[in-house]
Amino acid sequence: MSDILIGNGTVVTGGEHNQLIEHGAVLVRGGRIAALGSDVALLQQYPGAHYIDAHGGLIMPGLLCTHTHFYSAFARGMAVAGEAPRNFPEILERLWWRLDKALTLEDTRASVDVYMADAIRSGVTCVVDHHASPNAIEGSLDAIADAVEDAGIRACLAYEVSDRDGLEAIAGSMRENERFISSLRAGRSELAQTGMISASYGLHASFTLSSATLERCAAGADRLGVGFHIHVAEDISDENDSMTRYQKRVVERLEAHLILGPRSIAAHCVHVNSGEIGRLAETQTNCVHNPRSNMNNAVGRAPVEEMLAAGVNVGLGTDGFSMNMLQEMKAAYLLHKLALADPRAMPGNLVWKMAFQNNARIVDAIFRPFCADFPRVGELSVGAAADIVLLDYVPPTPMSEENFPWHMIFGMDGLHVNSTMVAGRWLMRNRQLLTVDEARIAARARELSQALWQRM
Ligand SMILES: [Zn+2]
Numbered sequence: 027m028s029d030i031l032i033g034n035g036t037v038v039t040g041g042e043h044n045q046l047i048e049h050g051a052v053l054v055r056g057g058r059i060a061a062l063g064s065d066v067a068l069l070q071q072y073p074g075a076h077y078i079d080a081h082g083g084l085i086m087p088g089l090l091c092t093h094t095h096f097y098s099a100f101a102r103g104m105a106v107a108g109e110a111p112r113n114f115p116e117i118l119e120r121l122w123w124r125l126d127k128a129l130t131l132e133d134t135r136a137s138v139d140v141y142m143a144d145a146i147r148s149g150v151t152c153v154v155d156h157h158a159s160p161n162a163i164e165g166s167l168d169a170i171a172d173a174v175e176d177a178g179i180r181a182c183l184a185y186e187v188s189d190r191d192g193l194e195a196i197a198g199s200m201r202e203n204e205r206f207i208s209s210l211r212a213g214r215s216e217l218a219q220t221g222m223i224s225a226s227y228g229l230h231a232s233f234t235l236s237s238a239t240l241e242r243c244a245a246g247a248d249r250l251g252v253g254f255h256i257h258v259a260e261d262i263s264d265e266n267d268s269m270t271r272y273q274k275r276v277v278e279r280l281e282a283h284l285i286l287g288p289r290s291i292a293a294h295c296v297h298v299n300s301g302e303i304g305r306l307a308e309t310q311t312n313c314v315h316n317p318r319s320n321m322n323n324a325v326g327r328a329p330v331e332e333m334l335a336a337g338v339n340v341g342l343g344t345d346g347f348s349m350n351m352l353q354e355m356k357a358a359y360l361l362h363k364l365a366l367a368d369p370r371a372m373p374g375n376l377v378w379k380m381a382f383q384n385n386a387r388i389v390d391a392i393f394r395p396f397c398a399d400f401p402r403v404g405e406l407s408v409g410a411a412a413d414i415v416l417l418d419y420v421p422p423t424p425m426s427e428e429n430f431p432w433h434m435i436f437g438m439d440g441l442h443v444n445s446t447m448v449a450g451r452w453l454m455r456n457r458q459l460l461t462v463d464e465a466r467i468a469a470r471a472r473e474l475s476q477a478l479w480q481r482m
């Protein structure tokens with residue numbers, strides 16, 4: 027692969043000290059960033075590189091999403107029979123647990139394809155997925171991995187273990203996690219070692235997991251050297267269940283079962299109290315905030331600023347909404363202000379930090395067990411991954427390092443993304459998807475989703 031020099035744009039470095047380099051350029055070599063600086067200087071230094079003109083737009087690190095469910099693709103526009111669900115347990119029982127039970131391996135694959143096209147269009151270069159298909163468990167993570175590999179983005183996969191479908195499903199889903207994780211060390215090891223695919227041990231949530239199941243999963247994950255990906259206190263019913271049945275808060279219960287830790291992801295944490303926040307910080311467990319999903323399910327507002335202040339690493343995910351992370355950033359920015367009736371809540375720079383730096387820490391923690399040389403993501407720096415997006419964004423007001431997050435929130439959208447690169451490979455150029463056939467994917471998904479809706 028010859029060197030690629032992306033120039034004639036404003037380079038946004040991201041990272042701890044975000045810098046904007048006007049008339050900047052980035053040199054890509056072997057899947058990583060080899061140099062960045064002024065356009066003129068790099069052009070002189072690397073005359074043989076293939077030059078890509080950013081046409082005065084932005085050259086940015088790719089966006090990251092640290093909690094989602096590819097299998098939710100077929101839920102778009104789906105009606106829930108009968109009266110509208112009144113609360114979160116009813117939403118799970120009448121929507122999600124009926125949809126996931128109807129999924130075949132073919133549906134799973136087609137759902138992932140839909141998300142791949144959406145991710146690439148939205149400039150998302152790495153996604154952390156959480157999967158469930160209780161009647162098509164075996165091979166489901168391979169079906170997802172195949173779709174992800176074809177699309178060319180980075181992804182971390184997990185199958186959600188849950189007691190809700192009985193002993194056979196528990197055993198089958200544990201086997202699926204453990205088999206797939208092992209395959210990343212032998213079989214699919216090249217994809218894992220190059221930092222394209224990783225896995226964590228999937229668990230649904232405290233209220234659907236018995237102590238016996240948690241113990242068995244903890245032993246399995248420990249043996250395989252991975253952390254967990256689990257929903258934590260998403261709704262108050264999760265805390266109520268844990269207090270009633272185990273006389274423990276959810277986080278305390280999970281800590282007692284060795285589920286927490288620096289490689290684990292606790293999605294949501296809407297109802298955690300200060301004691302639980304302390305345990306999440308102490309165990310260095312990662313948390314993922316999903317504001318659009320929380321608002322949609324009316325489960326409440328996660329104490330995100332409290333968690334960040336206590337030292338918890340909180341990232342940002344889409345939880346089955348579209349892959350448009352710029353929309354998720356806007357939702358995060360707005361939700362806390364309204365809920366707290368305080369316009370000072372959740373400033374733009376904090377949203378930016380969650381979406382890039384904190385998400386990058388999560389991605390690093392879950393990819394590194396499979397790839398010792400995993401490159402930095404979420405920033406453009408020498409040696410970092412060449413996961414780059416180009417945006418057609420021309421600021422109508424002054425734009426600086428300091429106010430950049432507010433330009434993102436108020437001015438930019440996923441629709442500004444015109445090109446997406448992962449590991450030095452273009453997945454979209456000038457809005458043309460290069461690795462997936464969007465029209466074919468949508469046609470196939472429409473066909474399969476209609477059949478699935480009828481089976482539900
Ligand atoms: Zn979720």
